[in-house]
Amino acid sequence: MASGSSDSSMDREMILADFQACTGIDNIAEAITLLELNNWDLVAAINGVIPQENGILQSNFSSEASQASMYGPLSHSEAADAAAGGAVPPPSSSSSSSSPPSSSASAFCPLNSSSRHIVERQPRMLNFRVEYRQRTVELVLEEGSTVGEIKQILETELGVPVSKMQLKGWKSGDVSDSTVLRSLHLPKNNSLYVLTPDIAPTASTSKNSALQESLNQNFLLVISHRETQRDYNLNFPGSRTIQEVKRNVSDLTNIPVRHQQWEGWPASASDDSMTLALSGISYPCHHLSVCRRSSPANAQEPTEECADVHMISDSEGDDYEDASEFGVDDTEMFGMGSSSCRKSPMMPENSENEADALLHFTAEFSSRYGETHPMFFIGSLEAASQEAFYGKARDRKLLAIYLHNDDSVLSNVFCSQMMCADSIVSYLSQNFITWAWDVTKEANKARLLTMCTRHFGSVVAQTIRTYKTDQFPLLLIVMGKRTSNEVLNVIQGNTTVDELMMRLMGAMEIFTAQQQEDIKDEDEREAREMVKREQDEAYRLSLEADRKKREAQEREEAEQVRLEQMRKEQEEEKEAIRLSLEQALPPEPNEESGEQISKLRIRTPSGEFLERRFLGSCKLQVLFDFVASKGYPFDEFKLLTTFPRRNITQLEPGSTLLEAKLFPQETLFLEAKE
Secondary structure, eight states: OHHHHHHHHHHHHHHHHHHHHHHOOOOHHHHHHHHHHTTTOHHHHHHHHSOEETTEESSOOOHHHHHGGGGOOOOHHHHHHHHTTOOOOOOOHHHHHHSOOOGGGGGOOOOSSGGGOOSOOOOOEEEEEEEETTEEEEEEEETTSBHHHHHHHHHHHHOOOGGGOEEEOOTTSOOOTTOBGGGGTOOSEEEEEEEOTTSOOOGGGGGGHHHHHHHHSEEEEEEEETTTTEEEEEEEETTSBHHHHHHHHHHHHOOOGGGEEEEOOOTTOOOTTSBTTTTTOOSSEEEEEEEEOOOHHHHSOOOSSOOOOOOOOGGGTOOGGGGGGGTOOHHHHTTOOOGGGOOSOSSOTTOSOHHHHHHHHHHHHHHHHOSOSOOBOOSOHHHHHHHHHSSOGGGOOEEEEEEEOTTSTTHHHIIIIIITOHHHHHHHHHHEEEEEEEOSSHHHHHHHHHHHHHHHOHHHHHHHHHSOGGGOOEEEEEEEOSSOEEEEEEEOSSOOHHHHHHHHHHHHHHHHHHHHHHHHHHHHHHHHHHHHHHHHHHHHHHHHHHHHHHHHHHHHHHHHHHHHHHHHHHHHHHHHHHHHHHHHSOOOOOTTSSSOEEEEEEEOTTSOEEEEEEETTOBHHHHHHHHHHTTOOTTTEEEEESSSOOBGGGSOTTSBTTTTTOOSEEEEEEEEOO
8 A cells, every 4th residue: 555655646746747847837836736637647737737729739840740649649768858858759550540639738848859849938037136336236047158248238228338347246256258148057146246456436426435334344254163172263254145155154163165064154144145234233243053954864874765954945056947957856856755854843832832842943944054144033922922013103113924844845835935935035034023833743732722821812724724634834913903913914835936035025004004193193192292291390390499499498587586586686685685784784973972983974876875974983884884884895886085086995994994994974975886
């Protein structure tokens, strides 16, 4: 039974290859669908694809090809021989007499002979992105064109003479203008740059001189070799390409470029022909790490039954039909090999930590399909949703959930040709948060459904359940809304790069419209909050000013109260002193007494006169106390005579009035001390 199943699988693989060679259909999923509709009948499937009219193909066929329709319908073996390049066997006499011409005979495959080329093969087209002083020119040329033709087109686009133009970025180094692009074995997408050392930047291009300067700058790359735990500090000019860096690292680590697995290159460094100046690495220093890519071929010798074949993607310049040049079996090329040939699982089963599971997924994805792939978010689905949906409106992105299934025949093609296409990688990196999960194992699929139910509702989980294995991989495009998250699109694995890009751009248009509304609402809300904050701040400042004014007034009033209190205390003290002095004065003597009496008349600063009689034997201190008792203390006023002018307060207080010559009468005046 196993042998019969294997033979049947091999027959279908041969039929698939023959069908693609005959019809020119490169999309494997489409080819398989057409064959299944015809129960894997090669001739019937070809007849259903190629238009016919009266048994003759509607194309400019050669007469020999038209005559071939007389031979009748081809058998499977004859169709296979024709696809392999053999001649169609002429009909025997018996067959020619018994079998009339049939319209189905027109479905035979294209022959290798030039006279029997029914379906012309389209020339291979190459895409070029050319940078010149921050100007970008996109070119599409046949691989039969020459380097000189590219320069002539650039001369028209950039206005730079071909004689002064240096076209850099070729993987094989500098090439001549007569070099045919086919001989360079270029990938489908290429990045080049133009140098014009003989043309100085004009005033209009002075702002763009940064590119030229960056090409002349030296970048320090700190490269960590993970196996040996050793760091290399390497200096490279900005004009050095990533491919040249990898070759130098190969010399240091003995790891061939094709086996190198890198971490640390920015998402913009999607092409090895890109220069360091244009790759987006940090200046002046950038950290990278490299190790040998794990592969089953390193663990055991390949056998005829199980060979580890590297999948060649568009970016490496080879299409499906070129795989035969490398001895790649169609089974391996289409991802339909036996389970024993499968590499390690993309994600371990029952992993406790989602971040660890995604790290394993990213490493395995890079090992299988190369370093050029979307930057997968490392963390839980909840964390990815937070990153995509719950920042500021201007910073929000769409969430792309990639669901991988190794049991699907479309997985290898979708990953290598769609997910690793430069245009898809660049678009996803700029506009999406990409989160991935492997649903090959039932436990991991159940875990995913639980997460989707929790974050997006049961409808999304039920939608994922409805997809069959051969419809995987899936790419879910999720947009965050105010109340809930909405799945905008579910992209299946049977698609093309152009269709995938169109559906991503369509989702992006819907998201952009919603984002503009969110930005407007957010700006209005922030404006309202700003006005409220300004009003609150103005109110706070007003309250603060009122508080300070009130405190200043209270301090002033308190100071006035204190000064008034001090003044009152001083007055009370002065009054008490005055009263005590007044009470201590000796009584005023009578004029009739027989003692010597001195009559003194004292003029105050206000113009009033104080008169009193004193005994001639009285001390000057008694006179001073009398004056103080009237409110003119000794320490504030001085007592002067009129003529001659004398300062009595400077005399000895113990002297008598007679000794001071204030007898029998004298007029004095009070003057405030300075």
